[in-house]
Each structure stands twice: as C-alpha cells, then as structure tokens.
Amino acid sequence: MELTLASAFSQEGLLGHAAYVLLVLSMLMRTLLWLRLLVIASAILGISYAAFILGDPVSTFWESCLVIVNVGQLLLTHWRSLRARFSETEANFIARHLPGLGRGDARALIDCGRWVALEAGACLAVQGQPVEQLSYIAEGQADVRVAGTRLSNCGAGDFVGEMTALTGLPATATVIATGPLTVWQIDAPRLREITRRRDEISRELEAAFARNYRDKIVEMNRLVSVGEVPDRLPA
Known part of the structure; x- marks a missing residue:
C-alpha cells in the first residue's frame, strides 16, 4: 500500500488510525487492567494493518511482542490474585x-x-x-x-x-x-x-x-x- 494523503484516509487507513486511537485511550485509563486490554486491542489492530495492508513484517513483529508482553502480564496478575490468601x-x-x-x-x-x-x-x-x-x-x-x-x-x-x-x-x-x-x-x-x-x-x-x-x-x-x-x- 502506497502511503499518500488519500490512502491515509481510506478504509484501510482507518484501521491504522483506530489502532492509535485505542493506544491513546489506554493512556487515559485509571486502572492497569483496562490499560493493558486497550493496548492489546490496539496492537491486534496494528498487526492487521501492518501485516495485511502495509505488508510490513518489522511492525508486525513488534506489535506481536506488545500483545505477548501484555497478555503475559495479565496472566501473571491473575495468577497472583489466585494465590493471594488473607486472614x-x-x-x-x-x-x-x-x-x-x-x-x-x-x-x-x-x-x-x-x-x-x-x-x-x-x-x-x-x-x-x-x-x-x-x-x-x-x-x-x-x-x-x-x-x-x-x-x-x-x-x-x-x-x-x-x-x-x-x-x-x-x-x-x-x-x-x-x-x-x-x-x-x-x-x-x-x-x-x-x-x-x-x-x-x-x-x-x-x-x-x-x-x-x-x-x-x-x-x-x-x-x-x-x-x-x-x-x-x-x-
């Protein structure tokens, strides 16, 4: 996909914009859970945009790393919650x-x-x-x-x-x-x-x-x- 002003506002380009909108929204969250969930959603849209529209393997790789890290952190938090015991x-x-x-x-x-x-x-x-x-x-x-x-x-x-x-x-x-x-x-x-x-x-x-x-x-x-x-x- 050639990057031009017209392509930036095409239907395909809107997918890339949506990924960044979710990333910006994640920074406004007051809880870490919602921050991570929105970052994951943003990265998934970013993977779709980079892999299927731009054909950019480098961006696809780093967006995938972002998903893996945040999913891992959510699982770790859930595991700690399950292990927590209180008098x-x-x-x-x-x-x-x-x-x-x-x-x-x-x-x-x-x-x-x-x-x-x-x-x-x-x-x-x-x-x-x-x-x-x-x-x-x-x-x-x-x-x-x-x-x-x-x-x-x-x-x-x-x-x-x-x-x-x-x-x-x-x-x-x-x-x-x-x-x-x-x-x-x-x-x-x-x-x-x-x-x-x-x-x-x-x-x-x-x-x-x-x-x-x-x-x-x-x-x-x-x-x-x-x-x-x-x-x-x-x-």
Whole structure:
C-alpha cells in the first residue's frame, strides 16, 4: 500500500488510525487492567494493518511482542490474585478500606507492613514529631490528645498517621493506646515508595484515608456533643 494523503484516509487507513486511537485511550485509563486490554486491542489492530495492508513484517513483529508482553502480564496478575490468601483480619481490612484493589496488589501492600500487638500506653504518634509508620487499628482503642488534652479517640478500622506518614510532616496530635491493640503498620518511607510506584495502590489508599478522616471528624463531633471531650483547647 502506497502511503499518500488519500490512502491515509481510506478504509484501510482507518484501521491504522483506530489502532492509535485505542493506544491513546489506554493512556487515559485509571486502572492497569483496562490499560493493558486497550493496548492489546490496539496492537491486534496494528498487526492487521501492518501485516495485511502495509505488508510490513518489522511492525508486525513488534506489535506481536506488545500483545505477548501484555497478555503475559495479565496472566501473571491473575495468577497472583489466585494465590493471594488473607486472614480474617486482613480480609476485613481490605473489604473496608481497599475494595477496589486487586487481590494480588492487596497482598503485596499488606506484605510491605507487619501485624503487631501493642500494650496499653503504646504511642502511635507524638505531636510535633514525624510519624515513623502508618498504623491501622484492627482491634482496640486509642486516645487522641493535643497539648495533653483528649480531643477524640481512634478505634477498630481507623488509620493513625495517614497524612503525616505520606508527607513527612510532624504529627498534629499524640495517639496513645488505652488498652491492648492489634495494628498493621508500614514504615513511612516504605509507604511513600509504594504509593509512588503503584498508582492503583496510591489511589485506593488516598480514597481510604479521605473516608476515614471524614469518619473521625464525625466521631469527634459526636464526642463534643455528648460532653466527653471539650469543644476547644484550654487557653
């Protein structure tokens, strides 16, 4: 096929355009699954165009490689999802905060941290100091104190240090366990690394943090309304 302006807008040429349209659309996808599926579809159209219209074996070869690599990555992701196993506590964590995350990605995130048991009095964050790790409370309760005054509490299902662990800024409150705690913790540098490298994990965590922050504001307002905590700090 001779490449001219007329041929570029012929029926055969539209096949080549469609391949590039799908490739561009793939870059707009927010999930890796749809990105790979659109890249595969684009490459298949590209193979048809290169092999049967252009007669270009080089382009056909590289488009075929693109299909093979992306199909292989999809199969690998599916295999990891099938292999992923979770305890009841981990499954509850994922269902509550990471419902849109694939099983393989969820397993990878949890494996970056550790489950620990803490005693009453354990400190999860200190006001004015950098937070060394993000904590997720699976069981137990903790007080939230600002300048020594209790303003709220955290319980099962709450994150501690979610904002400051990502930014490296000092904690805005001190969080102290009021009894035994079961928590999942991930070191702040590791958290920043994985959210920088894995967009799907970053999006799910950001959404989870936003929802939990809203819930904690509601709980703090409830405690103020029933008189359990002051509505302002002492002068």
